Amino acid sequence: MQDLKGKTALVTGASTGIGAAVAAALGAQGCKVVVHYNQSEGPAQAVVAQIVQGGGQAVALRADVRDSAAIKACVAATVQAFGSVDILVNNAGSLVQRAPIAEFTDALFDEVLHVNALSALVFCREVVPLMRQQGRGGSIINVTSVAARNGGGPGAYLYAGSKGFISTATRGLAKELVPDRIRVNAVAPGVIATPFQDRFSTAQMLENFKASIPMGRLGTAEECVGAFLYLASDQLSGYVTGQILEVNGGQYMP
Template sequence: MDDLKGKVVLVTGASTGIGAACAKAFGALGCKVAVHYNSSKAAAMAVAEAVEKAGGEALVVQGDLRVSAECKRIVTETVKRFKRIDVLINNAGALVKRVPITDVSDEIFDDIVGLNVRSMMMCTKYSVSHMTRGGSIINLTSIAARNGGGPGASLYAGSKGFVSTATKSIAKELAGRQIRVNAVAPGVITTPFHDKFSTPEQLEAMRLTIPMARLGTADECVGAFIYLASEKLSSYVTGQIIEVNGGQYMP
C-alpha cells in the first residue's frame, strides 16, 4: 500500500514466526522497521537484512519485554533512530510452558502474564506519545482467547483474553487522538510456537477441526496486519479483532 511507504513500524517479537513475516512485509512496502528480539539475535539480524533487501530500512533492538523499563527503552531507541512511531505491532508473546492449574507457580505466572500482557500494555503506553493522528496499534491475540486453548494453557489463554478485551478499551481511549487500536487472532499457524509446544498428533487433531482442512502459515496472517496498519484501507476500523483461522472459530 502506497500510504505505508516511509512509515515507522515497531514489531515486537520480530525474529521468528508471525512477527518476522510482518517485519519483512512492511519492509517490502518501504517502511522503516524496528525489529525487536529478546534472545534470537541471529534470526533478528536475518530479518533486518531481509527488510533492507526488500527496500525498507531496519533497526534491530533487543530487550526483555517482561520488564517495563525494557519496553520503554525499546520504544526510546526506535524513536531516537526514526523520530516517531506510526505503527506498533505488539506481537511478542508465548505459551512459555504448558502447566496444569494445580502446578501454576508465581514464577510461571509472572513469566506468561508478563510476556503476553505487560509487554502489550507497556509498549503501548510508551509508544502513544510518539504517535500522531492516523497511528495504528495492532495487538496479537489468539484463538485461545476464544476457546481456552489446549491442555495446560489456562494462563496463556487467559492472558490473550486480556489482550483482546484491553484492545477494545484502549481503542476507546485513543479514538479521540485518531489512533486506531485493533488485534489479530491467529488460529493454528505453523510457526516455531507449535514446533515447541505441540506434538504432531496434537497438530493433526487441530487440523481436523478446521473447515479449510489445513494449518495456516505466518505469511497468511500478514494481510490482516497490513490492512489494519493502512489508514487508506481501514481508517474507520478500531476496537476490532480479525480472526485468521481457516474457519476453525467463527464468532
C-alpha cells in the same frame, strides 16, 4: 499501499514466525521497520537483511519484554533510529509452559501474564504519547489468539486467559485513543505452523488441532500478514478500530 511508505513500524517479537513475516511485509511496503527480539539475534538480523536487500530500512533492537525499563529503552531507540513511531505491532509473547491446574504455580501465572499482557500495555504506554505528539494518529495492532475464544489446547489456559485480556484491552484502548486518531485493533491467529508450535505442541496435538479446522490444515505466518497490513493502513481501514480479525482457517467463527 502508498500510505504506509515512510512510516515507522515497531514490530515486537519479530525475529521468527508471524512477527518476522509481518516485519518483512511492512518493509516491502516502504515502512521503516524496527525488528524487536530478545534472544534470537541471528534470525532478527536476517529479517533486517531481507528488508534492506529489498530497498527498505530496518534495524534490530533487543529488549526483554519482562523488563519495563528495557521496553522504554527500545521505544526510545526506535525514535532515535527513525524519528517516530506510527505503527506498533504487539506480537511478542509466549505460552511459556503447558501446565495442568494441579501443576500451576504463582510464578508461572506471573510470567505468562507479564510476557503476553503486561508487556503489550507497557509498549502502548511508551508509544501512545509519541503518537499524540506527532499529531497524525497511528495504528496499534495487538496479537491475540483463537485461544482467547476457545480456551486453548491442553494446559494452555493461562495463555488463553492472557490473550483474552489482550482482546478486551484492545477494545478499551480503542475507545480511549479515538480522540487522538490512534486506531487500536487486534489479529487473532489460529494454529499457525511456526517455531511457537514446534516448541509447545506435540505432533499429536497438531494433528488434533488440524482435525478441528474446516480447511483441514495449519496456517502459515505469511497467511496472517494481510490482516496486519490492512489494519496498519489508514487508507484501507481508517474507519476500523476496536476490532479483532480472526485468521484461523474456520476453526472459530464468531
